[in-house]
Amino acid sequence: MARLEYLKNVVTLNLDADKCIGCGRCTEVCPHGVFVIEDRKAQIIDRDLCMECGACQMNCPVDAIYVGKGVGCAQAVITGVLRGTEPDCDCSKNCCGS
Amino acid sequence: MMSRTMKENSFITHNGRRIPKVPTELNWSDTLGGWKARWAIGRMKYSVEPGIYAIGSPDANSPVFVSANYKMSFDRLRSRLAGRDGWILVLDTKGINVWCAAGKGTFGTEELVKRIEDVGLSEIVGHRTLIVPQLGAPGVSAHKVKQQTGFSLVYGPVSAEDLPAFLDAGMRATDRMRRVTFPLKDRIVLIPVELVTGAKYVLAVAACFFLLAGLNPEGYSVALAISHGTQSVLILLAGFLAAVVLGPALLPWLPGRWFSAKGLWIGLAVLFFGGLFLGRRTELLDDRLSMAAWILMVPALTSFVVLNFTGASTYTSLSGVRREVKIAVPVQLACAVLGIGLWLVGCFV
Numbered sequence: 001m002a003r004l005e006y007l008k009n010v011v012t013l014n015l016d017a018d019k020c021i022g023c024g025r026c027t028e029v030c031p032h033g034v035f036v037i038e039d040r041k042a043q044i045i046d047r048d049l050c051m052e053c054g055a056c057q058m059n060c061p062v063d064a065i066y067v068g069k070g071v072g073c074a075q076a077v078i079t080g081v082l083r084g085t086e087p088d089c090d091c092s093k094n095c096c097g098s
Numbered sequence: 099m100m101s102r103t104m105k106e107n108s109f110i111t112h113n114g115r116r117i118p119k120v121p122t123e124l125n126w127s128d129t130l131g132g133w134k135a136r137w138a139i140g141r142m143k144y145s146v147e148p149g150i151y152a153i154g155s156p157d158a159n160s161p162v163f164v165s166a167n168y169k170m171s172f173d174r175l176r177s178r179l180a181g182r183d184g185w186i187l188v189l190d191t192k193g194i195n196v197w198c199a200a201g202k203g204t205f206g207t208e209e210l211v212k213r214i215e216d217v218g219l220s221e222i223v224g225h226r227t228l229i230v231p232q233l234g235a236p237g238v239s240a241h242k243v244k245q246q247t248g249f250s251l252v253y254g255p256v257s258a259e260d261l262p263a264f265l266d267a268g269m270r271a272t273d274r275m276r277r278v279t280f281p282l283k284d285r286i287v288l289i290p291v292e293l294v295t296g297a298k299y300v301l302a303v304a305a306c307f308f309l310l311a312g313l314n315p316e317g318y319s320v321a322l323a324i325s326h327g328t329q330s331v332l333i334l335l336a337g338f339l340a341a342v343v344l345g346p347a348l349l350p351w352l353p354g355r356w357f358s359a360k361g362l363w364i365g366l367a368v369l370f371f372g373g374l375f376l377g378r379r380t381e382l383l384d385d386r387l388s389m390a391a392w393i394l395m396v397p398a399l400t401s402f403v404v405l406n407f408t409g410a411s412t413y414t415s416l417s418g419v420r421r422e423v424k425i426a427v428p429v430q431l432a433c434a435v436l437g438i439g440l441w442l443v444g445c446f447v
Contacts, residue, residue, distance in 0.1 A: 004280055004411075007355050007418040028253050028271075029235035031278035032413065052415040053201065055235035069236065070416025071201045073409030074357070077416070077423045087416060 011050040012068035017041050019064035026065060029055035110152045113221060119152040122180040128173050135170055137290045144169045145193035150217040151176075154183035158224040161265070163254070164210065164234065166191040166199050175231075178261045185222065189213050200237030207239045211246045220248070229254045229269065232276060280412045285346040288410045292342050296403060300338045304331040313445045330441070333372060337396045340368045341403035349411075352404075357414070358426035361404025365397030372396075387444035394437030398430040405430075 013034070022040035027033075032049040035042050035056065042064070054069030070087060080087040109116045135144045145167045153176060154160075162185045165175045172188060189209045191199035199205035210230075214220070230238060232253040240251040255264045255275035264271050311327030312318045341364050345352075352360035369392065405426060408414040 004350055004413050005355060006414045007421060010417040010421055011415050012417055025240065028276065029232060031232065031256060031276070033273065033277055049413070050415060051413050052417060053236040055200075055232075058207075058237070058239045059235055059241070061241040068417065069201075071198075071409070072411070072414030072416050072419040074405045074419050074423055075409050077419050078427065081423070087420075 005048055006051070006072070008048050011047060011052055012066070013044065013047055013050045013052065013056075014066040015042060015044055016064045016066075017043075019062050021062055021064075023061060025059045025061065026056040029059050031055070110155070112152070112156070113158075115218075115222070117150055117152050117222075120176055120186070122153060122176050122178075122182075124173055124177050128169075132170050132173065136287060137294055146172050146188055148188045148190040148213065150219070150222065151186040151188065152184075153179045153186060154181070156183040156185050158222070160184045160223065162187055162219065162223060162228050164189065164228055164230045166194065166196045166205055166234075168193050168195040168199075171195045174258045175261070178258045182262075182265070187213060187217065187219065187228070196231050197233040197236075200234045203237050205234050206237035207242050207246075210238060210243055214243075214247050214249060226250060227252060231258070232256050232271070233278070278412045280349070282347070284412075285349055288407075289343055289346055292346070292403075292407065292410065293339075296338065296342060296406070300334065304334050307331060307334060307441075310442065311445065313442075315446050326445075333392055333396065334399070336372060337365060337368050337399045338403060340364050341400035345400075345404035345407050346410075349407075356422055356426065357408050357411075358401045358405045358422055358430070361401035362397050364404065365400035368400065369393060369396050385444060387440050387447065391437045391439075391441035391444060394433045394440065398433035398437065401426065402430045 015035075020042045022037055022042065024037050024042075026035040026042050027037055031053065032046075032051060034044055034046060034050050036045050037043070050067070051072055052067050052070055054067055057065045057067050057069065073087070076087040079085075108119050110119045111117075131144060146169050148167050160183045163175060163179070164187045165172050167188050167190055172186070175186060189199075189205055190213070191204045191209075194202070194204065196205055210228075214228075220226075226249050228243075228249050228251050230240075230251050230253055233256055235253055238251065240253075244250055252269050253271070254261060254269075255271045256278050257275070260271070260275040264275060307330040308323060308327035311330055312320055312323030314322055341361055344364050344367075345357075345361060348364075349360065352363050354360055354363075405422065408419050408422070
């Protein structure tokens with residue numbers, strides 16, 4: 001199967017290697033294998049695979065990771081634009097099918 | 099809504115508490131309920147009561163699994179715990195599944211901490227470990243839960259299917275268990291919900307086309323609405339159905355990273371095959387205006403429908419979707435408006 005990868009060079013993911021203590025939580029929680037631990041530091045190996053779910057940031061005990069957390073849902077973004085608010089994910093509508 | 103399974107619960111008594119016990123086998127009503135949820139029938143009420151549940155004959159040393167109160171999440175978890183003893187701590191996620199609820203924060207640190215205290219978990223079990231589904235991690239800070247409750251979090255595998263292997267390996271997940279994929283079967287099961295939720299908009303639009311198709315230079319003709327209108331409705335429905343079914347099914351193979359581009363190909367395919375089919379049977383292809391109108395409208399529709407599938411996909415980022423919406427939606431809208439305009443002009447010439 002062709003690999004599913006979304007747009008290039010758009011995500012807000014940022015890792016501050018100086019703060020990182022190499023605990024490995026980010027490698028544990030990331031659903032797309034964006035991080036590896038090398039020489040006791042986390043490293044981003046493929047930024048474009050990041051879906052900005054925010055799991056790494058939430059679980060980094062030293063705040064070394066920043067990501068603009070959000071749900072990649074067009075309907076939520078469009079609703080937000082129409083209402084002049086942030087993306088509004090109302091799951092009763094369409095998304096979140098699983 | 100309390101589900102049938104919950105009503106028929108038996109209870110166990112543990113440390114002087116009555117705790118509902120749930121089976122690990124799903125019965126026909128669980129299966130039917132799951133099927134209905136897939137078709138968006140009563141999906142938002144498909145929930146279980148938050149709290150603590152027993153699986154098998156658990157004691158103070160048995161593992162604790164955290165789940166959402168969307169019944170399908172709960173059912174999927176308990177059905178993978180056959181032959182084991184354990185506790186399930188169900189959070190109040192307003193009937194939303196783990197991943198989506200974690201995205202909103204309802205499956206989150208605050209609710210988890212509150213629920214641990216509410217059920218008195220530290221008196222039910224002697225250990226201080228919780229198994230939280232990995233897809234709950236976007237809402238939960240493991241270190242904060244530890245600080246506030248003393249419970250350490252272990253993130254379980256992405257899929258409940260891997261739970262037995264994870265437990266047998268001493269609560270260790272392989273790299274594969276940690277990855278979210280989006281295989282064909284996971285994409286196909288999303289089609290019904292997309293179909294049902296999109297259908298009401300498409301049917302409303304189709305009804306407008308049907309009624310407006312009766313317009314002509316002499317006034318209004320019901321016969322024209324039926325002939326020309328039916329044709330328009332069929333083209334619209336063909337575009338919608340193709341996008342809803344083929345978008346998810348062919349997702350990895352449709353060229354381009356942009357979902358709107360993937361949808362565009364489907365629209366072009368519908369035009370091509372529709373043209374071959376209709377061209378022989380009707381005078382549609384002789385009507386240049388109408389043809390131009392559909393060449394604009396069908397790809398706009400299919401592109402938009404597939405773009406909306408980003409919400410159900412497992413790999414799109416908000417930043418990416420923002421960019422795509424900003425660029426693609428104005429183009430889709432322009433094509434649709436222009437197409438509708440041409441189609442209306444076509445009614446009068």
